Amino acid sequence: MKENTVKTFKAIVMGASAGGIKALGIVLSAFPKDFPVPVLIVQHLHPNSDSYLIQMLAQQCALTVKQADEKELIHASTVYIAPPNYHLLVEEDYSLSLSVDPRVNFSRPAIDVLFETAAYAYRDQLIGVILTGANGDGSQGVKLIRKLGGYLVVQDPATAEAEAMPRAAISAVRIDRVLPLEQIGPYLVQLINRGCQL
Amino acid sequence: MDDIETQNLELQLLLQAIYLKYGYDFRNYAKASIKRRILHRLTSDKLPNISAMQHRLLYDEAFFGRLLLDLSINVTEMFRDPNFYLAIRQHVIPQLRELPYLKIWHAGCSTGEEVYSMAIVLKEEGLYDRTQIYATDMNEVVLRQAREGIFAINHLKQYTANYQKAGGQESFSNYYSAHYDHVVMDKSLKKRVLFSDHNLATDGVFGEMNLIMCRNVLIYFDRDLQNRVFNLFKESLCDNGFLCLGSKESIRLSVHSNTFEDVVKEEKIYRKKISQNIL
Numbered sequence: 001m002k003e004n005t006v007k008t009f010k011a012i013v014m015g016a017s018a019g020g021i022k023a024l025g026i027v028l029s030a031f032p033k034d035f036p037v038p039v040l041i042v043q044h045l046h047p048n049s050d051s052y053l054i055q056m057l058a059q060q061c062a063l064t065v066k067q068a069d070e071k072e073l074i075h076a077s078t079v080y081i082a083p084p085n086y087h088l089l090v091e092e093d094y095s096l097s098l099s100v101d102p103r104v105n106f107s108r109p110a111i112d113v114l115f116e117t118a119a120y121a122y123r124d125q126l127i128g129v130i131l132t133g134a135n136g137d138g139s140q141g142v143k144l145i146r147k148l149g150g151y152l153v154v155q156d157p158a159t160a161e162a163e164a165m166p167r168a169a170i171s172a173v174r175i176d177r178v179l180p181l182e183q184i185g186p187y188l189v190q191l192i193n194r195g196c197q198l
Numbered sequence: 199m200d201d202i203e204t205q206n207l208e209l210q211l212l213l214q215a216i217y218l219k220y221g222y223d224f225r226n227y228a229k230a231s232i233k234r235r236i237l238h239r240l241t242s243d244k245l246p247n248i249s250a251m252q253h254r255l256l257y258d259e260a261f262f263g264r265l266l267l268d269l270s271i272n273v274t275e276m277f278r279d280p281n282f283y284l285a286i287r288q289h290v291i292p293q294l295r296e297l298p299y300l301k302i303w304h305a306g307c308s309t310g311e312e313v314y315s316m317a318i319v320l321k322e323e324g325l326y327d328r329t330q331i332y333a334t335d336m337n338e339v340v341l342r343q344a345r346e347g348i349f350a351i352n353h354l355k356q357y358t359a360n361y362q363k364a365g366g367q368e369s370f371s372n373y374y375s376a377h378y379d380h381v382v383m384d385k386s387l388k389k390r391v392l393f394s395d396h397n398l399a400t401d402g403v404f405g406e407m408n409l410i411m412c413r414n415v416l417i418y419f420d421r422d423l424q425n426r427v428f429n430l431f432k433e434s435l436c437d438n439g440f441l442c443l444g445s446k447e448s449i450r451l452s453v454h455s456n457t458f459e460d461v462v463k464e465e466k467i468y469r470k471k472i473s474q475n476i477l
Contacts, residue, residue, distance in 0.1 A: 087231075
């Protein structure tokens with residue numbers, strides 16, 4: 001095999017809405033403690049919700065799970081959750097920033113904002129994952145990830161509590177893998193460890 | 199150089215051009231957000247690339263005016279984060295009450311919702327008549343809206359709920375008159391407010407303040423610009439003066455961290471320690 005036939009990845013971005021809390025728990029539970037990339041997540045939440053999502057996911061996941069802080073550097077083996085009522089953005093120096101810009105797709109945080117900025121930062125070394133949700137957020141983001149050479153995984157709508165969001169992503173652009181919820185976590189672990197065959 | 203690097207170079211040149219032509223300095227803003235805004239304007243105006251936009255803004259001041267609105271942060275609300283205002287009532291007002299006269303600076307006040315919120319708190323706490331409020335923003339358009347005190351009626355339900363959660367003592371409807379699709383804030387609320395132009399990226403100190411509010415503005419700046427602004431706030435505050443930031447902002451990672459002590463940690467209310475030369 002030639003040296004450049006396997007692509008490696010530097011980060012995963014994940015978007016979820018209705019039904020997402022449960023789905024995220026299932027996906028993240030597959031990741032080992034030494035998972036060598038960061039995972040950045042936008043889950044639509046009520047603006048005033050507290051940090052129960054983080055506590056819940058921390059219990060189900062071997063990685064460090066934390067709310068994203070303004071200007072912090074992104075580290076491997078860490079799950080960053082967008083704070084309620086703030087957009088989460090990735091800077092091209094691999095740090096995080098927050099914004100209170102207007103809602104995008106009626107949401108703040110918006111999946112599109114995270115995905116688009118992460119696409120510019122990680123380009124073809126980014127994996128974008130769309131899970132269950134009842135809206136179209138993330139569709140613009142997956143388009144840009146595709147355009148810049150990243151890899152896309154979407155939850156099979158048949159296994160989603162709300163199928164609109166995965167469906168919107170699938171109809172927006174070519175998706176590399178559409179998988180049932182249970183298989184997404186193990187597949188991502190495989191993808192990160194072995195890269196993807198070109 | 200690939201397309202994205204070329205685009206980043208164009209962005210850098212654009213920000214430089216804006217600074218040289220119009221004096222607004224966005225060069226030390228956090229990049230991801232500003233790039234997003236520029237690209238949105240690019241798409242909606244059907245311009246082929248950022249260089250074309252640069253050409254346009256150098257020759258068309260009205261176009262720059264619209265871009266400036268895109269680039270300034272105009273999202274705000276009345277009694278944003280109600281617990282913050284509750285903390286002001288409980289932990290800051292009692293100390294301000296000791297002062298014969300007080301000066302408050304709302305830096306980056308945008309359309310003024312938080313200025314009116316603070317005016318209401320000061321009124322209800324009996325401090326308003328001995329307060330001077332300076333409300334500043336870099337953008338004349340939003341300042342004009344702030345000065346007029348006219349807000350869309352569709353947010354009113356949330357503002358009323360915020361006011362109540364923030365420890366409001368009256369009926370919120372006492373502070374505005376409602377028209378068809380907007381509300382007009384009571385004139386008395388701006389009696390002690392001076393709205394004026396000030397740019398945190400380029401302008402300096404203009405007075406000695408007892409309290410500075412600057413909420414959800416610094417998140418848009420890079421570390422260097424944040425440090426510049428923290429220094430500006432340090433120099434503008436009297437000893438024991440209060441600094442109030444947004445809920446995700448902190449002075450703790452800046453070089454000025456030691457100058458401030460926590461008042462209400464979780465609400466990002468700090469206080470400038472008494473004179474450095476004693477230490």
